[in-house]
Amino acid sequence: MTLPQGTGPLAGVKILDLSWIVAGPTVGRAMADYGATVIRVESPTRVDTARVVGPFHRDEPGVENSGLYGNVNAGKWGLTLDLRVSGGQDIFRRLAVWSDIVCESFTAGVLARWQLDYQHLRELKPDLIMLSSTLLGQNGPYNQVSGFGSQGAGMAGIQDLAGWPDRAPAGPFGPYTDYPAPRFALTALLAALDHRNRTGEGVFIDQAQAEGSMQLLAPALIDYKNGGPALQRRGNDDPQMCPHGVYPCLVPDGRDESWVAIAVATDEQWRTLAELLAADGSMSFDQRRQAQSEIDAALSQWTSSRSAAEVEDSLQSAGISAHRLATTEDAANDPQLVHRNHFLRLAHSLHGETVVEGPRYILSDTPAEPARPAPQYGEHNELILQEVLGLSEREIGELAASGALS
Amino acid sequence: MLCPYRVIDLTDERGVLAGQMLADLGADVIQVEPPNGSTGRAVAPFFADHPDESIYWAAYTRGKRGITCDLEESRGRDLLLRLLETADFLFESSDVGAMAEVGLDYQTLHDRFPQLIYASISAFGQTGPKAHYVGSDLAIWAAGTPLLMSGDDDRAPVRISQPQAWGHASGDAAGGSMLALHARHQTGCGQHVDISAQVSAAQATLAQVLAHQLGAVDPERYGGGVKIRGQAIRGTADVADGYIVLLMGPGPAVGHFANHAVKWLVDIGAAEAELLDENFVTYADRVATGQADPALFPRMQDIMREAVAKRTKQEMLDISIEYDLLLAPVLDIVDLGNSPQLAHRGFWQEIEHADGRRVVYPGPPLNILVDGQSQGICRRPPPDLGQHNAEIYGELGLSADEIDALRAEEAI
Incomplete structure (x- = not known):
């Protein structure tokens, strides 16, 4: 027995997704897009934070209104299960045996307390593939640190590295470790699936989300660990590009501000830009760095009397890297994102229609999009329990009465 | 886990992490550089004791083998085509259109090697009105929307001081290529994986990139x-x-x-x-x-x-x-260097370079047990320029004399 099968490279692959918020669910979303059958397990008694942070439909907070939850869970089937109740644990075990891959992001040790961790599940299903994803990993003195990717950003060194040298760190936007981590997890899970299909061997993946993000800091980490300086936040300065920064533009009606990013990487680009600014086009990189504040002032003056779109267009046509700092309205209307069909509109039973991002890859022969919007609480409970586990209506009723399905 | 597979990695600094992600999972990844070296070898920072050696390049070529090959010349291209007969994946991150100029674009190679998975990493994607835009970390971060959301409210928006955008895009190239591998198991055919760093950067907004379209208000920095x-x-x-x-x-x-x-x-x-x-x-x-x-x-x-x-x-x-x-x-970089958590997990790996120096690297991004056994860690140092020419061209059946001749002609 099974749920309706998806289509695509992962058709027939079964995933039990107990992870939550963003880092874990993003992985299952990608696999659902490409045809995997993904059951997202959650409990309304411990609300997934993704359901209570925005952006919300019509700006109205509500656990079924979150565009974030919708974005990272589209295409999945939804089951509510309370794993603290023995009936809930039993259902979980049976679903784990059904699945190829289990993804979870509980604090290290929590699943072991219920005997639902990899060691126990492996006894039931030796070729299981399992991802356990936490901020700092399954072992070590700080493995019990719980929290969100915002704490992760603090402990991965990212928070400290976004901002101005004369000020407290501004930090990146949101829970940063949730952004790189799913890339590493997805790639490894797909490798594990390939390996299992060839060898029959199961795989366990212990992901520290902070360590994933630190891969993107590797140059700074290697520098410091091998006798070099410790990188510190430096605003928008770049060691090899000048001018390089964010400059103010003419503010359109209805907005408070408007900015453009400009990055000059070569002497040739500088000669082009210098003509527009009536500056000295022969300055070398070192000379430009010396004169950086004057150049930035002249450039700001030039951009201030132009719209960000105009600056972007004129610099890009001259071969200089520039782009307006897009608002989310700009993104909605960005001809490039529209060209890539990046925003997908899905029919939704509560909202009429919802919008999610498309997959982050365009595969020429097997393009994908989610087959359905993210599940509402318990939306597919009966379907899953009947079709996957073969439970009768009476058995489902008893489970519900025991509190296992809440 | 990926030991049956070979990646021919033509990327520069814009895509160099993607191949490493597969190398860390066991794939045989061959970094291919022009005879005078990749532009990635000029990216800061540089080793304190070897100021001409890019840490950036070392960081993301660790675990790979390295060869040189002049793709601007027909001799070099012929060599690459011979190498591609042994390959499952090709990764590239050159300016859009540059591969076509040397006859190595997806369609041409797909016709010749239908099983090849060909991943292209670019700032905005292979087609569309901005495909030929000049990319940069800052411009991509601006275009994907996270830049406007980050910074102090009384100053200009601010990026992360270690550039991030290409890393996100490389991560998506690795994931997208693995999806294409599973597709190949179904169809026998490789395909083109088109990665846009702008789209990858939008991930760093916590779905706020959707705010306007959902009827919500943009967050402010x-x-x-x-x-x-x-x-x-x-x-x-x-x-x-x-x-x-x-x-x-x-x-x-x-x-x-x-x-x-x-x-x-x-x-x-x-x-x-x-x-x-x-x-x-x-x-x-x-x-x-x-x-x-x-x-x-x-x-x-x-x-x-x-x-x-x-x-x-x-x-x-x-x-x-x-x-x-x-x-x-x-935590700052010094705190991370001294972290008891990272030390306990064996995060820091000392790797001996070809010249005998011992250099400390961050470990692989995941701890993986296969069939209950911990996976060995790849301690292959970043390759010197052309370090594996003899080895890899030898594997293709070229004699030492032939390799010397190619070297003399500056084809490699």
Whole structure:
């Protein structure tokens, strides 16, 4: 027995997704897009934070209104299960045996307390593939640190590295470790699936989300660990590009501000830009760095009397890297994102229609999009329990009465 | 796990992480550079004791083998085509159109090697009105929308000081290529994986990139936090020796952490014991119905900020673990270098370079058990320019004399 099968490279692959918020669910979303059958397990008694942070439909907070939850869970089937109740644990075990891959992001040790961790599940299903994803990993003195990717950003060194040298760190936007981590997890899970299909061997993946993000800091980490300086936040300065920064533009009606990013990487680009600014086009990189504040002032003056779109267009046509700092309205209307069909509109039973991002890859022969919007609480409970586990209506009723399905 | 597979990695600094992700999972990854070296070898920072050696390039070519090959010349292209007969993946990150100029575009190679998975990493994607835009970390971060959301509200938006955009795009190239591998198992055919770094950067917005289309208001930048509808929410707090990330809020998702914070504040005598009767999970609902004091939570936040300000990052980390609080220290690069957690997990790996130097690297991004056994860690150092020419061209059946001749002709 099974749920309706998806289509695509992962058709027939079964995933039990107990992870939550963003880092874990993003992985299952990608696999659902490409045809995997993904059951997202959650409990309304411990609300997934993704359901209570925005952006919300019509700006109205509500656990079924979150565009974030919708974005990272589209295409999945939804089951509510309370794993603290023995009936809930039993259902979980049976679903784990059904699945190829289990993804979870509980604090290290929590699943072991219920005997639902990899060691126990492996006894039931030796070729299981399992991802356990936490901020700092399954072992070590700080493995019990719980929290969100915002704490992760603090402990991965990212928070400290976004901002101005004369000020407290501004930090990146949101829970940063949730952004790189799913890339590493997805790639490894797909490798594990390939390996299992060839060898029959199961795989366990212990992901520290902070360590994933630190891969993107590797140059700074290697520098410091091998006798070099410790990188510190430096605003928008770049060691090899000048001018390089964010400059103010003419503010359109209805907005408070408007900015453009400009990055000059070569002497040739500088000669082009210098003509527009009536500056000295022969300055070398070192000379430009010396004169950086004057150049930035002249450039700001030039951009201030132009719209960000105009600056972007004129610099890009001259071969200089520039782009307006897009608002989310700009993104909605960005001809490039529209060209890539990046925003997908899905029919939704509560909202009429919802919008999610498309997959982050365009595969020429097997393009994908989610087959359905993210599940509402318990939306597919009966379907899953009947079709996957073969439970009768009476058995489902008893489970519900025991509190296992809440 | 990926030991049956070979990656021909033509990327420069814009895509060099993608191949490494597959190398760390066991694939045979061959970095191909022009005879005078990749532009990635000129990217900062540089080793303190070897100022002409790029740490950036070393960081993301560790685990690969390296050859040189002049793709501008037909001799070099012929060699690459011979190599591609043995390959499963090709990764490239050149300017859009540049591969076609040398006859190595997807369609041409797909016709010749239908099983080849060909991944292209670019700033905006292979087609579309911005496909030929000049990319850069900053411009991509701006185009994907995270840049406008980050920074102090009284200054220009600000990026992360170690560039990130190409890393996200490389990560997506690795994942997309693995999806294409599973497709190949079904169809026998490779395909083109087209990665746009702009799209990859949009991941770093917590889905706020959708705000306008959902009818929500854009978040605004605010140092150490965020502003929503003009309301500033601080996400950090000052401590004696730096900063911590501190999130406190009532409600069903995080209210229990606030309850734990009250327990700590009462234990240290900073808050009165009656506060233990308050439940911040249900607090907001009770404020709405007039059953709880709306001033209570803000007052507790003030007490919390005052209490943490007297303690160090390390003290607050220990307290956070003991009481299960929603806070963590803001670690800098020095703290990471000395982290007991990273040391315990064996995160730092010492690797011997070809010249005998021992260099410390961050370890692979995941700890993986295959069939219950821990996976060995690849200690292959970043290749010197052309280091494996003899080895790899030899594997293709070229004799030492032929390789010498190619070298003399500067084809490799």
